[in-house]
Amino acid sequence: MADRYLSFTATAPGRFLTARLGLPQPAALSRWTAERPALEGHLLHLTAGGPSGLDLAPVLARTGLPTTTETAGAGPEAAGATAGTTGTTGFTGSAGTTRPAAVVLDATGVRDVDALAEVHAALHPVLRSVAASGRVVVLGAPLDARDHHQAAVQQALEGFVRSLGKEIGRGRTVNLVRLTDASAAESTLRFLLSPKSAYVSGQVIGVGAEAPDGPVDWVLPLSGRTALVTGGARGIGAAVAKTLARDGAHVVVLDVPQAEEDAHRVAARLGGSALTLDITAADAGERIAAELPDGLDVLIHNAGITRDRRLVNMPAERWSSVLDVNLASVLRTTDALLAKGALRTGGRIVATASIAGLAGNAGQTNYGASKAGVAGLVRSLAPRALAEHGVTVNAVAPGFIETRMTAAVPLFIREAGRRMNSLAQGGLPVDVAETTAWLAHPASGAVNGQVVRVCGQSLLGA
Ligand code: NAI
DSSP states (O other), X not given: OOOHHHXXXXXXXXXXXHHHTTOOOOXXXXXXXXXXXXXSSEEEEEEOSSOOSOOHHHHHHTTTSOEEEOOTTOOHHHHHHHOEEOOSSSOOOOTXXXXXXXXXXXXXXXXXXXXXXXXXXXXXXXXXGSOTTOXXXXXXXXXXXXXXXXXXXXXXXXXXXXXXXXXXXXXOEEEEEEOSOTGGGHHHHHHHTSXXXXXXXXXXXXXXXXXXXXXXXXXXXXXXXEEEEETTTSHHHHHHHXXXXXXXXXXXXXXXXXXXXXXXXXXXXXXOEXXXXXXXXXXXXXXXXXXXXXXEEEEEEOOOOOOOBOGGGOOHHHHHHHHIIIIIHHHHHHHHHHHTTOEEEEEEEEEEOOHHHHHOOTTBHHHHHHHHHHHHHHHHHHHHHHHHHSOEEEEEEEOSBOSHHHHTSOHHHHHHHHHSBTTSSOBOHHHHHHHHHHHHSGGGTTOOSOEEEESSSBSTTO
């Protein structure tokens, strides 16, 4: 179901009318294409709270965006005079003369309220100039349990980032990354500083300290790897399959026998294979393992269903079918595949939660419970799966995504779902797929136990 309002506001009369009426004005988002794979413009690297312990400059240089580094608190004019150009791809201007496509503010050194003022001083003068569909990424430190001043101001960065995300507009996103090692966060920074993260805003992402060992193939990161996508015959799952195949994976598209034709069509287009199987079958894990005797590297739990009813009207069958597909089968197959050693070392599990599970939604006690359960599974299993199997476990939590599932939602609820987020529009399946591909990336080993919302910073449960 096309978003006609978004098309209307892209026209001059549409913009005029919606502005006069005070209606939301969603900006058309720039997304990744093979022709335009990177943001267009330069990257402004700012620091607040004193010199950082992060070796950030080489990592930012490798994003391919020409980088301008500024000292804390320098305004645009001062910046024009003092900026040091550290980029590699020919940018010769200064922050004062071109529009930054991205701003990275390193606030890891902020330890007290006075230093927090440098966050304001650094961003206040430059925000207006950040290009449409641009990126603001704030870097924070883990909260220090022995220093409540540091913990207070580092936590303050979350409120700051989430508030800025709600006011920045023009398709621009704002996210916070907590890190201790720049190389370990390279895949995360590349994702957030690219068009691939178009619908991810207002997020706080924790990244561990383990940097990838050995060289990373940034063009075909999943080359030689096998990925299995449940529910891959259509919707978000089909987009995930396509994106992982783009990244070089051999993709196995799993779906129910009724969707066999679609599963084969998707798989054939990607040079992958199809596996028809109801994921709720008690032996689903064993059958997957038998189908893939050499094991697999990436397991995407995407299959999901809704059977909405308010609890007072909900028969037990509606409860159990949703819990079975969305949660019990995820637990069962994960356990079976890990127990069999079917996930190779360096493997990735990405499960699909939902903002309905994080925020709650009327008519979705079954669905909300199942998706909150997915978040619980991820947080508990992640450290053990990494320690015992070398496998990371994360989740994506989509907001309103334009698929057959949401096309079936009644008109007014659908319209509210689309607009009630900072980007004032629904996301596309590819937005969830790109986020999944980042989590599945071999260089994302330091991202573990995270539940990342892909929701344009939905107002629900923000
Ligand atoms: P969809 O209904 O378009 O596709 C789901 C796919 O899963 C279908 O191909 C279906 O045949 C398959 N499937 C269902 N039960 C299965 C089973 N027992 N075994 C194997 N395959 C099965 O759904 P959509 O919108 O693409 O959603 C994908 C995932 O994203 C689901 O987990 C959903 O809960 C989640 N999600 C979607 C949102 C949205 O706005 N569309 C929002 C939040 C989460």
